[in-house]
Amino acid sequence: MQTFHPRHFAIVPAAGSGSRMAAETPKQYLPLLGRPLIHHALAVLCAAPEIDKVFVVLSVGDAEWARHDWQDLGPKLVPLFCGGATRADSVLGGLRAISGEVAQSDWVLVHDAARPCLAPWHVDRLIRELAHDEVGGLLAVPVADTLKHADGHRRVHRTVPRDSLWQAQTPQMFRYVMLRRALESAHGVTDEASAIEAAGLHPRLIEGDATNLKVTYPLDLHLAEWILKNRNQ
Numbered sequence: 001m002q003t004f005h006p007r008h009f010a011i012v013p014a015a016g017s018g019s020r021m022a023a024e025t026p027k028q029y030l031p032l033l034g035r036p037l038i039h040h041a042l043a044v045l046c047a048a049p050e051i052d053k054v055f056v057v058l059s060v061g062d063a064e065w066a067r068h069d070w071q072d073l074g075p076k077l078v079p080l081f082c083g084g085a086t087r088a089d090s091v092l093g094g095l096r097a098i099s100g101e102v103a104q105s106d107w108v109l110v111h112d113a114a115r116p117c118l119a120p121w122h123v124d125r126l127i128r129e130l131a132h133d134e135v136g137g138l139l140a141v142p143v144a145d146t147l148k149h150a151d152g153h154r155r156v157h158r159t160v161p162r163d164s165l166w167q168a169q170t171p172q173m174f175r176y177v178m179l180r181r182a183l184e185s186a187h188g189v190t191d192e193a194s195a196i197e198a199a200g201l202h203p204r205l206i207e208g209d210a211t212n213l214k215v216t217y218p219l220d221l222h223l224a225e226w227i228l229k230n231r232n233q
């Protein structure tokens with residue numbers, strides 16, 4: 001009997017404006033250790049032996065991509081100029097654009113361009129632990145701080161029990177057809193897992209670590225630089 005092995009593809013949404021970063025350039029292109037920020041995660045995804053291709057979703061009018069040299073990342077890297085108004089729109093645009101290249105049951109790993117400290121072991125672990133999962137899942141870390149729910153006057157309304165609470169990271173890995181259908185039906189979701197949840201399914205949480213941070217505010221850029229510098233020593 002012939003066995004069928006699903007392939008793995010990465011989609012990297014990179015069509016955001018980085019409004020909270022308040023820089024002149026969208027944060028995915030800000031310099032980080034001599035490279036555009038997005039280059040770091042793309043390098044890890046392109047080097048992952050399990051991943052066949054890495055699709056970067058850019059905004060339709062992106063003029064910055066062409067100003068940089070991506071050749072060192074090799075032939076797996078494919079830019080798609082089909083970003084949308086929200087992160088979910090950008091991911092869905094990417095999924096639609098690659099429909100001719102992927103099988104319905106292939107895995108898609110969606111990773112934020114804004115998470116430059118992705119490490120090879122994050123990708124390995126996610127792919128290995130989800131290989132036989134029926135739904136798929138995401139990297140995440142258990143919440144470490146005590147959580148407060150605020151009232152309208154920024155006073156503590158109550159303390160939220162943190163047991164069972166996790167912070168979602170990326171990559172988030174689901175089968176192509178399941179993810180596309182879920183995103184086509186979901187509204188207002190901020191990650192892929194939420195779309196899958198809205199479809200009544202339960203993504204698996206794969207424990208990552210805090211180094212895989214999302215660069216959102218200016219301080220995060222310094223933290224990312226520190227992490228990458230110290231990791232490579």
Ligand SMILES: Nc1ccn([C@@H]2O[C@H](COP(=O)(O)OP(=O)(O)OP(=O)(O)O)[C@@H](O)[C@H]2O)c(=O)n1
Nearest residue numbers: 013014015016017018019020085086090113114
């Ligand atoms: N319309 C959008 C919005 C966001 N993203 C991408 O989604 C990832 C996570 O989003 P976030 O950190 O919120 O990025 P921005 O939307 O750029 O930032 P901000 O919310 O501060 O404007 C980023 O890689 C961003 O480029 C996208 O592809 N398309």
Ligand SMILES: C[C@](O)(CO)[C@H](O)COP(=O)(O)O
Nearest residue numbers: 087112168169170190191214
């Ligand atoms: C997908 C995500 O990285 C999970 O933490 C995050 O939600 C994306 O950032 P956004 O600010 O919600 O767009």
